[in-house]
Amino acid sequence: MRITEHPILDFQRGEEVSFFFEGQEIKGFEGETIAAALHAAGIRVLGHSQTMHRPRGLFCAIGNCSSCLMVVDGEPNVRICVEKLRSGMKVESQQGKGCLR
Amino acid sequence: MPKVKEIEILIIGGGPAGLSAANAAAELGASVLVLERDGKPGGQLVKQTHKFFGSKKQYAGDRGYQIGHLLIDQCEKNPKVEVWTDATALGIYEDGVVTAERQGKHLKIKPKKIVVATGASEKMIAFPNNDMPGIFGAGAVQTLMNVHGIVPGQRVLMIGAGNIGLIVSYQLMQAGVEVAGIIEASPTIGGYLVHASKIRRAGVPILTSHTILEAYGQESVEGAIICQLDEQWQPIPGSEQDLKVDVICLAVGLSPLTELCFQADCQMKYVPELSGHVPIRNDYLETTRPGLYVAGDVSGVEEASSAMVEGRLAGVSAAYSLEYGNDAAPKLQAEAMAELSELRSGPAGQKTLKGIMKLTDKGEAAC
Numbered sequence: 001m002r003i004t005e006h007p008i009l010d011f012q013r014g015e016e017v018s019f020f021f022e023g024q025e026i027k028g029f030e031g032e033t034i035a036a037a038l039h040a041a042g043i044r045v046l047g048h049s050q051t052m053h054r055p056r057g058l059f060c061a062i063g064n065c066s067s068c069l070m071v072v073d074g075e076p077n078v079r080i081c082v083e084k085l086r087s088g089m090k091v092e093s094q095q096g097k098g099c100l101r
Numbered sequence: 102m103p104k105v106k107e108i109e110i111l112i113i114g115g116g117p118a119g120l121s122a123a124n125a126a127a128e129l130g131a132s133v134l135v136l137e138r139d140g141k142p143g144g145q146l147v148k149q150t151h152k153f154f155g156s157k158k159q160y161a162g163d164r165g166y167q168i169g170h171l172l173i174d175q176c177e178k179n180p181k182v183e184v185w186t187d188a189t190a191l192g193i194y195e196d197g198v199v200t201a202e203r204q205g206k207h208l209k210i211k212p213k214k215i216v217v218a219t220g221a222s223e224k225m226i227a228f229p230n231n232d233m234p235g236i237f238g239a240g241a242v243q244t245l246m247n248v249h250g251i252v253p254g255q256r257v258l259m260i261g262a263g264n265i266g267l268i269v270s271y272q273l274m275q276a277g278v279e280v281a282g283i284i285e286a287s288p289t290i291g292g293y294l295v296h297a298s299k300i301r302r303a304g305v306p307i308l309t310s311h312t313i314l315e316a317y318g319q320e321s322v323e324g325a326i327i328c329q330l331d332e333q334w335q336p337i338p339g340s341e342q343d344l345k346v347d348v349i350c351l352a353v354g355l356s357p358l359t360e361l362c363f364q365a366d367c368q369m370k371y372v373p374e375l376s377g378h379v380p381i382r383n384d385y386l387e388t389t390r391p392g393l394y395v396a397g398d399v400s401g402v403e404e405a406s407s408a409m410v411e412g413r414l415a416g417v418s419a420a421y422s423l424e425y426g427n428d429a430a431p432k433l434q435a436e437a438m439a440e441l442s443e444l445r446s447g448p449a450g451q452k453t454l455k456g457i458m459k460l461t462d463k464g465e466a467a468c
Binding site for chain 2: 001002003005006007008009011013032033035036039040044045046049054055056057058059060061062063064065067081082084
């Protein structure tokens, strides 16, 4: 959910763009991270672990921990917490290590 | 661009310490390059909405993000400072070459001096289901809320009543999120009481001697079981509480991000008071690898205020070693050291001072 009113901060958002999560069209803002756009849309299960298939979500949000790896435009292991959103991106949840196509 | 970028001082990390180091070194006339892995400099400082303490020289009374923008402004205005964003340092080699990745390109940089100001990363604690979506580090919550303007969920359990746990709880409330409570395993609140009082006044309980037993939920967090601890830090049976929350926020401390220091073969030492393995360094923040300085959380986890002063000290020292500011530098160094002593003179600073003593104690074995 997006914050509309804040006592201290004023959020400068980029242009609204569409992208796809598991084929479903979602709106986000250019310049924010993929993680931000997904969380704004209430999506927080980003993939599943390799062996135990446990759900994976965002943890550090600054590119340290690799918990948020997803498949973006066919490329696996993208840290979506630091990857910026672009119009038309295809974002898919990642199962395990992902596979190079 | 030439194959190897030559520069006088390379600063790795564009947070409060790195930017302060860049400004200080450039003021004395040195040419500086800052590598920042994020899309913009400022580090975690630009995510802080609270007002800082300290003295005027440490920007007391200003909010974190305002100080961050001030430091960025200073860098932008100084032609001696170049900042590369989206640039991640990869390694520091024996011949002094530093490699970095930027926009898919592998870059080589040959600096005369290096300041490592890489900061820290969030610590984790062990409990069942701690890997579930909906469990965030406090820094992640700040990034979502204060950079992107997105709330992490509806109702939050905060773990840790140090300054970060208290401040982020307050920030959550400012963003309209309910904070179910703050739990803290130790019997006392670690953070400043001024922050704690603000939170309690808003009706949020701070439960000391409490811990989390487990998180639960199907695909993401739906709740947490917490309990009280006895004097031996053991769970008291029957004290369990079930909290319906969709977010668990961990504010259980930070570890220095010292991979580059290890890799550069700096002599390291484990110092619990400084929150982990840190490089051994002298009073001017130079490590055992000559010409490699450290500043900020990488040299021991503290606060942004001291990180900025350390940055200034490291920046001045690196420039001085290149014979810049021969008149001004010794005075600037002394000033910075005096400010650090003052910042560390409170009760919280005692731990840091003890840690630094251990670092400079040449008698003990290091790893």
